Amino acid sequence: MYIATQENLVAFAERAATSSVLAIDTEFLREKTYYAKLCLLQMATDSETVIVDPFGVDDLGVLVGLLEDERIVKLFHAGGQDLEIILREVGVLPKPVFDTQVAAALLGHTQQIGYASLVHAECNVSLKKTDSFTDWSRRPLSDSQLDYAADDVVYLPRLYASMRAALEEKGRLSWLGRDFEDLVDPQRYDTNERTRYKRLKRVSQLSRRQLSAAREVASWRELEAQRRDVPRKWVVTDEQVVEACKREARTIDELFMVRGMSDRLSTRDARAVVSLIASALDAPPDTWPELDRCSKSEPNVDAELDLMCALVRLRAKENGIAFPTLASHDDLARVARGYRDGIDLLRGWRRAIVGEELLELLDGSLALSLSGGELMVRRCGAGVA
Known part of the structure; x- marks a missing residue:
């Protein structure tokens, strides 16, 4: 069922309240934005499968009751990104959850097994993946797109039933409790701009003093990307951040020596960046950060x-x-x-x-x-x- 009106979404929420499970998946775009743009929300209960068009409904908040109802197990496969989007779009994280990818690893499947592979292994069904790389924001959606989207949730209740039974037989169902609790921990989805520097490509090339500057520039970039809602690399790339800090650029001229930097930053932004770099370089050594990496003094193991x-x-x-x-x-x-x-x-x-x-x-x-x-x-x- 395709849902593109608030009335139909409310009606589905009422029907789903009697289900024992709620399988959830999302289709989204993120190539041109900082925040994922939700394009479809697919859900399946014990008895029906729906595809919700977020461009057509007025308020996804009507799903809060379902998502927070602890009598209904919410099913995902590799649900980290889906949960992040649900938190942003609906404002809550669902509980309790069961992630079939996480569970599969305790049943002998390979680490991070894909949904199609798991469905084939557990249900003996081969899924068509022709629409796996498609523009989900375009309307109208084709029949093949809708079928593809529905397939992403329609088998989750069956997978859950068989995998839960197998885990109970092996005495392993309780093993997953902590993993699933971690999935719905709000702190998991908090963006801490002050720690973003640790994930810069080639950041290990920097000294601790230069790392202090990288922390400030990466933090500024994160907030700018959020404000503009663009990918962080559209502000400046990881490589440009690292190179600017390696050069210890204190002036705009020195900053623009980094290839491509003058094309990305306005004079105003460049002035802000060099000010951050200079302040960080001059900060006391006891404020310089350290990467979570092996110390040279630690023994080889x-x-x-x-x-x-x-x-x-x-x-x-x-x-x-x-x-x-x-x-x-x-x-x-x-x-x-x-x-x-x-x-x-x-x-x-x-x-x-x-x-x-x-x-x-x-x-x-x-x-x-x-x-x-x-x-x-x-x-x-x-x-x-």
Whole structure:
């Protein structure tokens, strides 16, 4: 059903209130804007599938009751961007949620499996993807576009039912609680312009003093992009920010030595940027930021990581869990260097499966060996495990 009036949207919300699930997906454009432009909102309940045209309805706020109704499980696949858009457009984050991509990794599927691949694996249905790269803002939409959009939610209730049953059988459904809570944590979708500098391309080329300048320029760029509602790279690119700070540009002439900078910045904006750079460069050293990267004084842990990866690979295979789901490389490296706080690998089910063993491996109370080409695990002074 195609919904392009407020009356029909209200009627759907009333019908959906009796459903046990609400599958959700969005189609949006972001190429020319900072904020994603919502073009379609697809939803499926126990009994129907609808496609909502946000250009036709007056107020998506009528969905708040559905999204916040904890008797209805909201279903997504790789729902991070969808949730961000819903928060911006509707003003709330839905609860409770179930993300089939996250759940799939606990059932032996590859990390970040695509929706079409999961539908094929679980439902034996091959989806047509001819409209995956289309302009969703154009109207009218073709029948093939509408079919494509509907397919993105119509199989989610079936996937949820089968995957939930499989997870319960394996005793793993509760494992996903923290992951799903993190998905609907409002802080996940907060934009902190003061930390944007950490994600600049080639930022590792900068000294701490220059990094101080990059923090200010990247923050200014983020706010400008938001104000204009344009992609941040349309203000200035990552490479231009890094190059300007590497040059320690204190004048407009020095700033415009960076290739393409004079084409992007007005004199007024250029004056603001060089002022930020100069102030940051002259700031006391104790205010300079540091990147979250390995310190030169930290020991090399390649040998430890090799052993840890072998153990994780073994436990991941035994439990039918994708390796990156069980342990990210960043978490392994941090544990190898002695960090223990704020690490997913040392929490909950991940700690139970392999985290505790990794700590034992590092302190020498666990040993790895090969026997007949198979990796064996034993506690020092004990038998093989």
